[in-house]
Amino acid sequence: MAIKPKKKKFVRKKSQKKANQKWTVLISILSMTLFLFVGLAYYFTNDVNQNYSIKALVDDLSKIKNNERIVEKKIVKRVHRNTHVLVKKKTPFVERGKETKEEKKQNIPITTQSKKPKLAIIIDDVHTKKQIEALKKLKLHITPSIFPPYVLSKHSNQLAEQVKHAMIHLPMESGSKQFNTQYKTLMSFFSDEKLADRVMELRTLFPNVTYVNNHTGSVFTSNYKAMKKLYIALKMEGFIFVDSLTSTSSKVRQIAHEFGDRYIKRDIFIDNIHTVKYIHNQLRKAVKKAKKKGYAIVIGHPHKTTIQALASAKKILKDVELVYINEI
Numbered sequence: 001m002a003i004k005p006k007k008k009k010f011v012r013k014k015s016q017k018k019a020n021q022k023w024t025v026l027i028s029i030l031s032m033t034l035f036l037f038v039g040l041a042y043y044f045t046n047d048v049n050q051n052y053s054i055k056a057l058v059d060d061l062s063k064i065k066n067n068e069r070i071v072e073k074k075i076v077k078r079v080h081r082n083t084h085v086l087v088k089k090k091t092p093f094v095e096r097g098k099e100t101k102e103e104k105k106q107n108i109p110i111t112t113q114s115k116k117p118k119l120a121i122i123i124d125d126v127h128t129k130k131q132i133e134a135l136k137k138l139k140l141h142i143t144p145s146i147f148p149p150y151v152l153s154k155h156s157n158q159l160a161e162q163v164k165h166a167m168i169h170l171p172m173e174s175g176s177k178q179f180n181t182q183y184k185t186l187m188s189f190f191s192d193e194k195l196a197d198r199v200m201e202l203r204t205l206f207p208n209v210t211y212v213n214n215h216t217g218s219v220f221t222s223n224y225k226a227m228k229k230l231y232i233a234l235k236m237e238g239f240i241f242v243d244s245l246t247s248t249s250s251k252v253r254q255i256a257h258e259f260g261d262r263y264i265k266r267d268i269f270i271d272n273i274h275t276v277k278y279i280h281n282q283l284r285k286a287v288k289k290a291k292k293k294g295y296a297i298v299i300g301h302p303h304k305t306t307i308q309a310l311a312s313a314k315k316i317l318k319d320v321e322l323v324y325i326n327e328i
Contacts, residue, residue, distance in 0.1 A: 117290035145169035150183035157205040165324040172217030188226035218247035279309035
């Protein structure tokens with residue numbers, strides 16, 4: 001009878017040992033499961049953070065891209081340090097994105113069947129609707145060069161929408177203190193940033209205009225450093241500069257050739273003297289010059305006498321084809 005209790009005790013210990021082993025395995029499995037869960041949680045949390053960071057980065061880049069002023073200022077500064085980048089380009093460097101249909105029209109020369117030499121007539125100082133109407137009545141291919149808005153004509157930029165082709169007549173520093181007081185005249189001592197700001201403002205005011213020429217500007221165009229800064233800023237906005245050639249020491253030719261661009265300049269002023277006879281004589285000189293080199297560019301002003309002279313110059317102009325500035 002003493003042996004039986006010992007046998008029961010042995011069985012009990014063996015059963016308890018098996019139970020302990022089961023619990024150990026279970027605890028190990030639970031531990032591994034918990035470890036795996038924590039690991040997966042960390043992984044997915046980190047992945048979400050990565051996705052969030054990428055999204056945040058894209059958003060930031062989009063904001064920067066939409067803020068044209070910030071982007072373009074950075075580009076202008078970079079170009080000033082690395083001018084050779086633009087020198088290799090043969091066409092205006094545009095950073096504003098896709099061009100409008102109107103811009104493409106103005107940038108692409110219009111081909112014509114005429115074999116006559118071409119004559120482009122630019123009328124400077126335009127700033128009123130009355131002047132635009134007088135030019136339109138002539139029914140001639142004449143390009144008005146319009147002043148940017150100023151005190152006496154706060155919405156002059158809107159005149160550009162009333163004609164097929166227009167230019168910007170940009171006030172620039174001259175040797176006359178009186179002329180230099182005109183609203184927002186560009187001065188040769190302006191910083192890169194100030195010049196770039198003004199050019200970007202012009203692009204906003206004249207979204208469909210390509211050509212710009214100087215109003216006065218003998219001092220500015222003769223200053224190589226200042227003129228090059230402006231030339232680069234204009235190229236950045238897709239503008240093409242036409243030298244009114246108010247000074248024989250203008251540096252525009254040199255700068256244009258450095259960038260591989262054609263140099264576009266005024267050949268003759270037609271109305272320095274306000275008489276029909278004088279203007280007709282100047283037009284004859286322009287026709288002669290056009291016949292010699294294939295084209296000529298003249299500049300006049302919206303004076304009553306100039307309008308009369310152009311209206312009565314049909315015979316003088318019969319041997320040339322009058323074209324807009326973009327057709328030269």
